[in-house]
Amino acid sequence: MSDETLFTRIVDGEIPSYTVYEDETTYAFLDANPLAPGHTLVIPKEPYERLNEMPGDVAADVFGVLPEITAAVEAAVDADATTVAVNNGPAAGQEVPHVHWHIIPRFEDDGVGPIHALFEGVDLDEDEMKAVAEAIRDNR
């Protein structure tokens, strides 16, 4: 866990933000470069770099409020849906090393497509699927 990040400075009020939610463990604010009106970031106040490092109780706190924040974002901008996503690590496009959920309002005619549009996909045969499932189980 890093000591200070851009987002801890926002939580501490050193950098201004448009705050939309705050409790003991969780903070949410508007993304400064919105991909759609209402684009919101939800973070644990503690600066865990990636999702992988979050203790279960902190993750439960953040996940506990994600549904209501997501619903409020959709209602606020009259969105048809939302894409809720984490860029989990630099190779996935994470720029701020403090885990955060993007809540991005979506509209029927926005033409953006699903997260699946980011990937070409891979063909795995049954043995490969079994092997990767086993590896995931073994690494838990």
Ligand code: AMP
């Ligand atoms: P990511 O690429 O997933 O790490 O996303 C980082 C996000 O933080 C980007 O969408 C930025 O627009 C956003 N961001 C960077 N600086 C600020 C800031 N000072 N206030 C609000 N959002 C910010």
